[in-house]
Amino acid sequence: MSAPAAAHGIPHAAALAAWRGRAPAPPRALALPAPELLERFHPDRRPGAMVPLRVGASAGLPCRAELAALLQSDALVEDEDIAGAPLLDADVLVIGGGGAGCVAALTAARAGARVLLATKLRLGDSNTVMAEGGIQAAMGPEDSLQRHFEDTLRAGHFAADKALVAALVSDGPGVIRWLIQEGMGFDLAEGSDRMGGNLLRRKPGGATAARLLSYRDFTGLEMMRALREAVLLAPGITLLERHPALELLTDDRGRCAGAVLHELARGRPVLARAGATVLATGGAGRLHVAGFPTSNHYGATADGLVLAYRLGAALREVDSFQYHPTGIAWPPRMAGQLVSEAARASGAALVNGLGERFVDELDTRDVVAAAILREIAEGRGVARDGQAGVFLDTPGLERAKPGILGRSLVTLTHLAHRAGLDAAAEPFLVRPTLHYQNGGIAIGPDGWSGVPGLLCAGEVTGGLHGRNRMMGNALLELVAFGRRAGAAAAADARAERPRNIGLTHLADWRRALIAQGLPLARKAPLVFPPYGNFDMAKDRGRAA
Template identity: 55%
Template sequence: MKRGLSLQAALAAYRPDAELAPVPELDDPDTLLNSYHPDHLRGSMTKLTIGPNAGADCQRELADLLQAEAFIDEADLAGAQVTDTDVLVVGGGGAGCAAALAAAERGARVLLVTKLRLGDSNTVMAEGGIQAAIEPGDTAQQHMQDTLRAGHHAGDPALVAAMVGDGPEVIRWLIHQGMQFDQTASGDLHTRRAGGMTAPRIVHCRDYTGLEMMRVLREAVKQHRGIEVWDQSPVVELLSNERGQKCVGAVLGSLTDGSMRIVRTRSVILATGGLGRLHLNGFPTSNHIGATGDGLVLAYRMGARLCELDSFQYHPTGLVHPPHLYGKLVTEGVRAAGALLLNAHGQRFVDELQPRDIVSAAIIRECREGRGIHTDTGGVGVWLDTPRLERSQPGMLQQQFPKLLARTHHVGIDPRLEPILVHPTLHYQNGGVVIDVNGATSVPGLYAAGEVAGGIHGRNRIMGNALLDIIGFGRRAGIAAAAAEHDRGPKKITLEHVNRARRDLTLAGLPLTQRAPRILPAYTAAGKDIWKP
C-alpha cells in the first residue's frame, strides 16, 4: 500500500468550502470490484470439500469452521436435563423475536434461547432504517428490481418478491407493536433514498431505527405468555433424528455454569445473525460481540445447503479514528442525506450513492494507491465530509443523526466542524442458509431467518433491506414452524448428523482438531476456553 497523508496533514489541508471537481466517470464496476473488493483478495477463497456445498467457493476462515469437529459428544448428553417445546428459536435479535412472536401468536409453545441477552444483536446497531415501498409512485416491483440489481442478480427472485411484498405490512405490524418512525410535517412516514435505490423508500427513526425496533420487539416478547426466554444459553449443537435427516432439537450450553441442556422440539428456527466477529481477511467489524457465524456451522453440519459463502458486505463507512471505535458504523443515512466522500487530496472519487460494494472498493482503491489518510495507530481511511453537509443544511446533523453526534462527541470529535475518517468494515454476510419463502431450509424441521439465511440479497445488500428481511422472514419462519406437524412415534434425539460429519471429515482427510461453532471470539476471556479445548 502506498502511503498517503497523515491525519494531521490532511486535516490541516481540509476546507469545507473548497470547490469540488465532478466525480470521475466509473468505467467498469466489475473491474473495480475484482481489483479492490475484499471478496476478491488473493488467497482469501478456498473450496469446501465436505457437506452439501462440497466443491463450492467459500471464504477460507469460514470454511475452516464449516468443516470442523463438533463441540460435544454423546457423553456430554448423559444426565442432561430435557425440556420439551413446540418451537425453539435460536437468537434474540430482531429475526428471533419476530419469529417467536409469530409462532406464539399461532398458539405454539415457544422457547427463545439467546447466546447473550435478549436484544444483544446487530439489530440494535442498524441505524439507517427499513425499506418498504410505501411512497406514492414507488412500487414493490421497483423495490424488487433495486434489490436484485444491487445483489448482482444472484438473489432468489421468489424470496425477494416475498420480502418486498411484505414491506408495507411489516411497517404496519411494527407500528402496531409500538414502534416510532420519523414523520413529515404532515404526519406521513418520512422516507429517505439511499445507495442503489430508484426511489426514496427508507423509513426510519432518527439514526437508531434498529434500537427502537428492538425496544418494542423485546417488550412484546417479554410480555407474551407463550414465549419463554433463556439468556446466556448458546446452542452448541443441533439434535437430529436417528437417521440424521431431520432436526428435532438442540443442545444448549450455559455460559453461566457450563452445564448442558437438551431441548426437544418440533421445529428449530435459526436466527443467529452474522459472522463479523470472525474478522474475515483481518477486517474490523461493525458487528456485536456474539456475531460468530454459529448458525451457519450448525446448519451445515446438520446437512442444510448454504449459498454465497464467498460474498460478504464491507460497509463503506466504518470509523477509523479513534482506535477503540475502529470498525464501528457511520450510517449510510449520512451519505443518503448528502454527505460526500473525499480522499486525502480533497477530491471526490466515487458516486456516494452507488451500492455498498462499489463504494467500499473505491475507498480501498484510494487508500491502496496513496490517496488515503493515515493515523498514528496504523489506521487508514478517507473523509466523510460532514462539515459540508452541515453548511448546506444547518442543524440537520443534530436533528437527524443524534446517535452519530453523541458517539463522536464522547471522543472529542465534532462532525459539524471536522470530517470523519472512514474505511470499509466487515458488516454483513450476504449469503447464508438456503431457505424457501417460508424460511424452511433443506433439512426438515430446521428453519432460518435473518442474516443467517441467504439468497435474498444476492451478492450485495442495499441499505434498509436487512431490517425488512429479519421481520418479514422472521414472521414467515415463525408461522411455518408453528404449523409443522408432530412426528409419528417417540421422539428420538441423536447426534447422528455429527457422526456423519465426522465420517466425511475422516474420509476427506481433514483434521478433527478444530472445533466449531465458535460461540465467542477467541480474543474474549470467555471465548478462549468454552467447554472443551
C-alpha cells in the same frame, strides 16, 4: 495483518488543509468501471480469500476461507456429554435473541406454539439493535413493489433468489404495519400528521426511489425495544438467556429435533427438544474476515451456519461479504464502528487526502467500499496515527443543511463526541468495515432449510441479497422472514413430534471430514470471538 489499514497516504494535517481548500469538493464519478473496480479492490476478490468447501451439502461451493475452516470442523459435544443433561420441551425452539428470533418467537407463540427462545447473550443483544439507517418498504406513489424487487436484484448483482426477493418486497408494507402494531415508531415526513400523514422516506444507496423508512438514526434500536418488550410479555415464550447452541439435535428420521444448549451460568449442557427449530443466529462479523474490523455485535460468530451445515443444510454466497464503506478508521479504539449510511443518504460527501470526491456516495455499498480501498491503496488516502482512511465530510453536510447533525443524525453526533471530535467542524476518518454476511443458509420463501424441522430467518440465511445487500433490506428481511419462519414452524411443530433424539448426524459428518483429510481437532461453533478469552471445551467440564 490488516491490509486496508496500510498507513501510507497523505498525512492528516495536509489532508485537512486540502479538504478545507477545496470545500465543497465537486462531485466526481468513478474513473473506473464498477466491475473492474470491484475486481481489483473488493476484499472478497483477493487471491486466496476463497476456498471451495470440501464436505457437506454445498461441497464445491466457494467460501470465505476463515468461514470454511469453521464450517468444516468437528462438533463441540459428544453423545456421552448429553447423557443426563436436563431436557426442556417445546413446540418451537428459536435460537437467537435478535430481531429475527424475536419476530419468529412472537409469531409462533401467537399461533399457539409453546416456544423456547434461546440466546447466547441477552435478549436483544444483536446486530438488529445496531442498525441505524432504516428499513425499506415501497410506499411512495412513484414507487412499487416491482421497483423494490428490481433494485434489490440489481444491487445484489442478480445473484439473489427471485422467489425470496419477491416474498421480501411483497411483505414490506405489511411488515411496517405489523411493526407499528408492536409499538414501533417511524419518522413522519416534515409537517405530516400521525394520522393520515406520510412516512419520511429517503433513498438508500442503489435504489431508484425514496424507500427507506426510519426512526431517527437508531431504527434498529427502536425496533428492538418494541420487540424485546413484546417477547418479554408474550405468554408462551420461555426465554433462555446466556444459552448458546452448541449442536443441533436430530431424531431417528434425520429431522432436526432441537438443540444442545450450553447454560453459561452453570457451565452445563441443556437439551432443548422441539418439533421445529428456527435458527436466527445472525451474522459473522466477529470472524474479522480479511483482517477487517467489524461493525457487528459481539455475538456475530457464524454459529448458525456451522450448526446448520453440519446437519446437512445447503449454503449459498458464502463467498460474499459486505464491507460497509464508512467504518471509523480513527481513533483506533473505535475502529470498525459504523458511521451510518444515513450520513451519505443525507448528503455527506467522501473526500480523499487531496480534497477530492472520488465516487458517487450513493452507489451500492460494495462499489463505494471498493472505491475507498482504492484511494487508500493508491496513496490518496488520509493517514493518521498509523491508520488510513478517507474523510466523511460531515462539516460540509452541516454547512449545506444547517442543524441536520443535531436534529436527525443524533447517533452520528454522539459517535463523533466519543471519538473526540466535533462532527460539524472536523470530518470523520473512515474506511470500510466488515458489516454483513450477504449469503448464508439456503432457504425457501417460508424459511425452510433443506433439512426437515429446521427453519432459518435473518442474517443467517442466504439468497435474499445476492452478492450485495441494500441498506434497509436487513431490517425488512428479519421481520418478513421472522414472521414466515415463525408461522411455518408453529404449523409444522403441531404435525411432527421428534422421537429418539440424539447426535446421530455426527458420525457421517466425521466420516466425511476424515475422507477429505480434514482435521478433527478443530471444534466449532466459535460461540465467542478469540478475544473473549473463553474456552468452551473447558467450560463444559465445569459442572462435571
